[in-house]
Structures are given as structure tokens and as C-alpha cells.
Amino acid sequence: MAIRRIEVESEEMPRFTEVIAIPPRKYSEKQATTDFGRNICVIEEFGRRILEFKNRGEMIVINVIGPGMVCVGGGGDATKNISFEPFELLNKIREAGIPPEGFKLYVMDINPKVVDAVELTKVLQVPMDGKPEYFEKFFPESHEKEEGGFMPVRIPEEYRKRIFCPEPFDIEKKSAPEKAHITFSLIHEDPSPAYAENLVKSTRSGGYIMPYWDLVEFAAKLGLEQVDTPKCPSPVYRVK
Numbered sequence: 001m002a003i004r005r006i007e008v009e010s011e012e013m014p015r016f017t018e019v020i021a022i023p024p025r026k027y028s029e030k031q032a033t034t035d036f037g038r039n040i041c042v043i044e045e046f047g048r049r050i051l052e053f054k055n056r057g058e059m060i061v062i063n064v065i066g067p068g069m070v071c072v073g074g075g076g077d078a079t080k081n082i083s084f085e086p087f088e089l090l091n092k093i094r095e096a097g098i099p100p101e102g103f104k105l106y107v108m109d110i111n112p113k114v115v116d117a118v119e120l121t122k123v124l125q126v127p128m129d130g131k132p133e134y135f136e137k138f139f140p141e142s143h144e145k146e147e148g149g150f151m152p153v154r155i156p157e158e159y160r161k162r163i164f165c166p167e168p169f170d171i172e173k174k175s176a177p178e179k180a181h182i183t184f185s186l187i188h189e190d191p192s193p194a195y196a197e198n199l200v201k202s203t204r205s206g207g208y209i210m211p212y213w214d215l216v217e218f219a220a221k222l223g224l225e226q227v228d229t230p231k232c233p234s235p236v237y238r239v240k
Contacts, residue, residue, distance in 0.1 A: 036084040036124075037131040039186070042210060043085065045232040046184060047092035049208050053181045054096060060103040062089065063180040063202050065171050066187035067107055069114055082125065083107075083118050085186060090159045091138050100158040106176060108169035115165040122160065125150040175201035185211040196222060200239055209237045 053060045067083040086107045093103055107118045123144075126135065128151050135151070144152040166177050171187065175198045183203045187195070191211065196218040199209050208227075209215070214235040215224060223240040 036088070036126050037134050039085060039088075040131070040134055041232045042184075042234040043088050043092060045229055045234070045236060046089060046182060046210060047095060048231075049182055049210075049236070050093060050096050050098065054098055060093075060098060061178050061180040061204075062093075062103065062105045063176045063178075063183040064089065064105065064107045065169075065176070065183065065185040065199070065202075066109055067114060067118065068109070068186060069117060082121065083114060084124065084126075085184075086118050086163060087121075087124055087155055088138070089184065090155070090162070094139070094159065095137065100162050103162055104164055104178070105162055106164050106166065106178065106180070108166055108171070108176060110168060110170045112167040115167045115169075119163060119165045122155060122157075124153045124155065126153055171195055171198050171202075174198060179204040179207070181207045183207070183209045185209070188212055191215055191218070193218065200224065203239045205239055207239050209239065211235060211237075 050060065050062075064086050067085050069083045086105060090105060093105075107115055109115050126138070128135075128146060128149055139153055139155065142154045142156060144154060146152075169176075171185070172192060172194045176183070179201075180203050183199055185199060189195075191213050196215050199211065199215070200222045203209050209224070212234075214226075215222075215237060216226070216235075218224065219226060219237065224237040225240060227236050227238050229236050
């Protein structure tokens with residue numbers, strides 16, 4: 001049984017710390033491999049795709065499936081568990097000029113502790129170990145004083161409040177509660193038929209699916225068109 005520590009700031013209390021035991025389950029270990037800037041290419045592709053839905057006069061919906069967490073900040077009491085990708089996507093939405101009231105970001109994971117961390121996090125402790133140009137654009141007005149090799153970034157409240165976290169959620173058993181313009185999946189498993197079908201059911205016609213693995217074997221049956229992404233080698237599909 002894996003032991004992990006979650007340490008986040010919440011609205012109700014200055015700091016919340018809990019040591020939890022996570023029983024082994026499908027996806028759990030491979031989901032726990034995220035890090036800030038680890039998926040720059042695909043997140044920047046998300047930023048380009050989201051522009052297509054701007055100024056349509058409709059609420060833009062984004063689904064994030066299986067964000068996972070990573071252990072950062074050393075060991076012992078200094079250890080923090082943070083899921084970065086949802087916040088990086090928030091930043092791309094901000095860069096696209098989409099106001100907070102213009103979108104919803106659903107974050108879903110089979111492990112409820114993952115979405116707890118995303119929902120409660122106010123300040124990200126971002127390791128200062130590279131990717132300077134990428135980091136300079138990440139909520140630049142929200143950087144605080146660097147300490148111990150980490151830069152605290154306080155995610156603006158108006159953006160944090162656009163995160164919605166249904167839990168628990170297993171994409172192999174059901175689709176997302178709302179069809180998205182873009183469904184972003186970080187599950188590091190070979191795609192099963194149920195997974196692929198529910199990704200499609202989670203995405204509206206004309207929207208995009210951005211999975212970790214390609215869905216070529218399911219594309220024809222599920223009405224998916226793989227789109228050309230010259231700036232990103234990761235697969236992107238349009239739902240017909």
C-alpha cells in the first residue's frame with residue numbers, strides 16, 4: 001500500500017496536511033508521474049485549439065481525465081503532492097483571453113485524493129529546475145518569493161473557482177458529466193474500447209480529444225478524425 005502526503009492551502013484553513021494510504025488500483029501508479037512542464041508540447045497544442053471556440057457566445061467546457069500527482073520538494077515533512085496539468089491548462093485559457101466566466105474545467109480521476117488536491121490547492125510550489133521561458137508565462141503576476149528552489153505561484157481565485165471535480169470517476173465505466181469542447185486525458189495505459197468510447201461520449205461533435213496514447217484502432221468505429229499537429233507529436237482527434 002502506497003503512502004503519500006498531501007499538503008495544500010484551502011479556503012477554510014491556512015494549511016491542510018494529511019497522510020494517506022492509497023491501495024493499489026488500476027492507473028494509480030502511472031497516474032502519479034506528473035510534473036510541472038512535463039507535457040509542454042501537448043498543453044501548448046491545447047492552447048492553440050481552445051482559440052477555435054473563443055467568441056462563439058457559449059460556455060467552453062474542458063474535461064481533464066486522470067491528472068495524477070507527483071511528489072516534489074524533497075522528503076519527509078517537505079514533501080508535497082501536487083497535480084500541475086490542470087493549472088497549466090488554466091493558464092493557457094487565460095493566455096487565450098477567455099474570461100473566467102466563459103469556461104468550466106472538469107478535473108476527474110479514479111483516485112478521489114487526486115481531485116481533492118486539485119480542488120484545494122491555492123498555491124503551487126513550482127520547482128525552479130529549468131523551463132524558464134515556459135514558467136515566465138505561467139500566471140506571471142502571481143509569482144511570490146522563491147524559497148528553497150521552489151517558486152510559490154498563487155493561482156488567482158477567479159480561475160480556481162472554475163475548476164469542478166466530480167469524484168470518484170473511472171473513465172472505463174462512464175463518460176464525463178458534461179460534453180466538452182476539449183477532452184484532455186493523461187491516463188498512461190493502453191486504451192481499452194470502453195475508455196475510447198467514453199472519451200468520445202465525453203466530447204461534443206466538432207470538439208477535440210487529446211489522449212496520452214493514440215486511438216487509431218478505434219477511430220473509424222467511433223467517428224474520430226486524427227488532425228494534423230505539426231507542432232506537437234502527440235495525437236489529437238476531432239469528434240465528427
